[in-house]
Amino acid sequence: MMKRTLLIAAAMIGLAAPAFxxxxxxxxxxxxxxxxxxxxxxxxxxxxxxxVYREVCSSCHSLNYIAFRNLAQPGGPEFSEAQVKAxxxxxxxxxxxxxAGDMFERPGRPADHFPAPFPNENAAAAANxxxxxxxxxxxxxxxxxxxGFPWFILDVFRQYAENGPDYLHAVLTGYHEAxxxxxxxxxxxxxxxxxxxxxxxxxxxxxxxxxxxxDESGKPQAPETVDQYSRDVTAFLMWTAEPHLEARKRLGFQxxxxxxxxxxxxxxxxxxxxxxxxxxxx
Amino acid sequence: MSQHSSTxxxxxxxxxxxxxRLPIASLVHSSxxxxxxxxxxxxxxxxxxxxxxxxxxxxxxxxxxxxxxxxHASLAFQSVEHIMRDVNFxxxxxxxxxxxxxxxxxxxxxxxxxxxxxxxxxxxxxxxxILGVIIYGLMMATAFMGYVxxxxxxxFWGATVITNILAAIPVVGDTIQSLLWGGYSxxxxxxxxxxxxxxxxxxMIVGVVxxxxxxxxxxxxxxxxxxxxxxxxxxxxxxxxxxIKDIFATAVFLIFFAWWVFYLPNYLGHxxxxxxxxxxxxxxHIVPEWYFLPFYAILRAIPDKLxxxxxxFASIAVLAFLPWLDTSKVRSTSYxxxxxxxxxxxxxxxxxxxxxxxxxxxxxxxxxxxxxTAYYFIHFLIILPVLGFIERPLPLPNSILEAVxxxxxGGSGIPAGANAEPxxxx
Numbered sequence: 009m010m011k012r013t014l015l016i017a018a019a020m021i022g023l024a025a026p027a028f029x030x031x032x033x034x035x036x037x038x039x040x041x042x043x044x045x046x047x048x049x050x051x052x053x054x055x056x057x058x059x060v061y062r063e064v065c066s067s068c069h070s071l072n073y074i075a076f077r078n079l080a081q082p083g084g085p086e087f088s089e090a091q092v093k094a095x096x097x098x099x100x101x102x103x104x105x106x107x108a109g110d111m112f113e114r115p116g117r118p119a120d121h122f123p124a125p126f127p128n129e130n131a132a133a134a135a136n137x138x139x140x141x142x143x144x145x146x147x148x149x150x151x152x153x154x155x156g157f158p159w160f161i162l163d164v165f166r167q168y169a170e171n172g173p174d175y176l177h178a179v180l181t182g183y184h185e186a187x188x189x190x191x192x193x194x195x196x197x198x199x200x201x202x203x204x205x206x207x208x209x210x211x212x213x214x215x216x217x218x219x220x221x222x223d224e225s226g227k228p229q230a231p232e233t234v235d236q237y238s239r240d241v242t243a244f245l246m247w248t249a250e251p252h253l254e255a256r257k258r259l260g261f262q263x264x265x266x267x268x269x270x271x272x273x274x275x276x277x278x279x280x281x282x283x284x285x286x287x288x289x290x
Numbered sequence: 291m292s293q294h295s296s297t298x299x300x301x302x303x304x305x306x307x308x309x310x311r312l313p314i315a316s317l318v319h320s321s322x323x324x325x326x327x328x329x330x331x332x333x334x335x336x337x338x339x340x341x342x343x344x345x346x347x348x349x350x351x352x353x354x355x356x357x358x359x360x361x362h363a364s365l366a367f368q369s370v371e372h373i374m375r376d377v378n379f380x381x382x383x384x385x386x387x388x389x390x391x392x393x394x395x396x397x398x399x400x401x402x403x404x405x406x407x408x409x410x411x412x413x414x415x416x417x418x419x420i421l422g423v424i425i426y427g428l429m430m431a432t433a434f435m436g437y438v439x440x441x442x443x444x445x446f447w448g449a450t451v452i453t454n455i456l457a458a459i460p461v462v463g464d465t466i467q468s469l470l471w472g473g474y475s476x477x478x479x480x481x482x483x484x485x486x487x488x489x490x491x492x493x494m495i496v497g498v499v500x501x502x503x504x505x506x507x508x509x510x511x512x513x514x515x516x517x518x519x520x521x522x523x524x525x526x527x528x529x530x531x532x533x534i535k536d537i538f539a540t541a542v543f544l545i546f547f548a549w550w551v552f553y554l555p556n557y558l559g560h561x562x563x564x565x566x567x568x569x570x571x572x573x574x575h576i577v578p579e580w581y582f583l584p585f586y587a588i589l590r591a592i593p594d595k596l597x598x599x600x601x602x603f604a605s606i607a608v609l610a611f612l613p614w615l616d617t618s619k620v621r622s623t624s625y626x627x628x629x630x631x632x633x634x635x636x637x638x639x640x641x642x643x644x645x646x647x648x649x650x651x652x653x654x655x656x657x658x659x660x661x662x663t664a665y666y667f668i669h670f671l672i673i674l675p676v677l678g679f680i681e682r683p684l685p686l687p688n689s690i691l692e693a694v695x696x697x698x699x700g701g702s703g704i705p706a707g708a709n710a711e712p713x714x715x716x
Contacts, residue, residue, distance in 0.1 A: 045553055073371050073375065078375075142565070145371075146371075146564040146565075149556055149561060149564045150561050150562070150564035150565045151561055152561040157645070163554075163557070164554065164557065167553045167554060169553070169554050169555075169556065169557060171561075172561065203574065249564070251375055252374075252375075252381045255381075256381060256382070256385075256552055256555070257552060257553070259382070259552065260548065260551070260552025260553055261552075263548050263552060264545065264548055264549075264552070267541060267544050267545045267548055268545060270541050271538065271541040271542050271545060274534070274537055274538040274541050275538055277534055277538070278534045278535055278538045281530045281531060281534045282531065282534075282535075285329060285526050285531055286698070
């Protein structure tokens with residue numbers, strides 16, 4: 009009997025083995041302000057995250073689906089209209105053709121989208137070792153990691169939908185020394201969470217790299233560390249991926265309340281109607 | 291739609307005038323008001339109404355999405371993001387539509403397994419059942435083409451894998467493939483025609499659903515005992531009894547639907563589909579939507595390409611032959627002690643196949659898929675025909691009313707509630 013149990017256990021490990029074969033660790037699950045049924049974005053956090061994107065990520069990664077005006081929309085970083093106008097004006101946007109048929113550059117307007125760092129994908133690839141850095145607009149929804157059984161079932165009940173953000177934060181903080189004996193090819197970098205552990209992107213963030221706004225006592229609003237930068241920029245990218253997340257969860261609560269009350273009323277109506285049928289059969 | 295003669299009497303002068311020219315009011319009256327339903331049908335019988343609701347919901351949300359969607363290889367992805375970001379409540383309509391497809395399949399699987407459990411496919415409901423299998427096939431085609439439309443990575447590669455499968459069909463395979471592609475690979479013409487067909491098929495589903503309801507209303511509904519209606523005491527008028535129960539069940543189903551739409555809108559999709567389609571980059575795992583996974587597992591379980599395709603189509607087509615494969619005269623599994631066990635083994639086998647469909651086709655997964663696939667066919671082709679001859683069914687109640695009153699008195703019989711496993715003590 010014991011032997012048989014062991015055999016079954018061995019078979020199950022055999023089944024599970026391919027899941028670990030990829031070699032990357034499962035990202036730690038963080039607490040996000042936007043998780044759960046009442047989640048909202050932390051304005052200060054996604055404003056800081058935007059600063060990280062702008063000062064670090066934007067030198068290689070585009071943010072094609074985001075217009076400057078989005079930064080002032082409700083449910084986002086909620087910069088003021090004036091701030092957005094001033095910010096847009098700092099960018100040079102190519103426009104045209106004008107009446108003479110020429111393309112020209114003008115200062116950005118809130119309706120403009122963020123200009124991409126490279127004119128096209130080939131230029132981006134050529135400047136980055138052969139592979140274009142992906143657009144970040146949807147990154148928080150375009151990446152995930154495997155949860156496996158039984159977690160993927162439990163996730164439905166606890167509303168775990170932050171696989172993407174957890175993965176992004178893990179990759180941004182996952183640049184460690186390669187374990188002894190692990191060969192990292194030239195142009196590659198070891199990352200504990202990236203599938204296959206070799207990532208083309210060099211470690212993008214380091215402590216103290218981005219200056220955060222100061223509070224009254226002159227201390228930064230949040231620690232200027234790789235971990236905090238990663239959290240903030242990930243939260244910002246969750247907003248760029250799902251700009252109506254707050255409206256969605258708010259409407260969801262109203263819809264749920266309505267449907268639960270409606271179902272309750274319908275239940276009693278049904279009971280009353282069927283009482284007549286039961287009398288007839290009794 | 292009903293053989294039962296209508297008791298509808300037009301009251302106003304206009305109604306009389308109209309009725310003598312187009313008797314649609316009496317048709318509706320006889321089909322959805324006076325139509326007799328067995329008084330013991332449980333909540334599994336509300337999924338027909340839930341499915342009708344989902345079909346209408348999918349068509350409505352789809353029509354609105356089509357107002358903003360652009361079926362072009364270089365614009366489709368962007369137009370979906372435009373809907374998500376800039377169209378008022380576009381995110382809601384799109385999430386309703388995308389998750390609605392999954393909810394449609396959740397409901398249809400419950401509906402199908404209810405039919406399997408209570409023997410709803412047996413005479414005189416064979417045509418009703420086969421029409422159902424046709425609807426299911428149309429649903430799968432619609433869902434597959436719909437998933438291609440956002441033109442993300444999984445859209446593109448899913449379309450590539452499935453259209454390549456069709457090429458394995460002898461003689462006509464290549465022609466079918468190039469007709470679907472509109473060229474030499476999946477590309478802009480493919481997207482165009484998939485959009486066109488995706489918009490067409492739901493209306494064909496509506497047509498077959500009308501036939502399905504018609505074919506239902508001729509013999510009338512089956513019920514948890516499988517014993518037909520014998521006297522008027524066994525039945526209740528559709529309205530108000532079934533109507534209110536269906537509306538209540540639909541409202542509860544909507545709570546389930548809303549949970550996904552508002553809180554887990556991307557859980558049932560793939561992260562890869564938020565990456566624009568790129569013919570030069572293959573995703574690490576090409577996995578279909580969850581509702582296709584058991585069939586995908588069957589396809590990959592067979593080492594031969596054509597064999598896999600045949601097995602996959604056969605696994606669906608075999609359902610159409612159920613009325614003749616099941617040799618037992620007893621409809622309801624509640625009175626079939628042996629079949630009941632095999633029913634649950636089949637349910638577990640399908641879930642296992644679904645899980646395997648999501649796994650890479652390597653190592654143990656392949657062997658387990660092959661065993662599970664073999665069992666799937668053994669169930670339908672061997673177990674089901676043989677059981678009818680060797681099984682000793684439990685005694686059936688004399689009438690529906692008898693079963694209902696027996697269960698009311700706390701004795702044996704079938705509880706009329708939403709009980710997943712009906713009492714089988716006899």
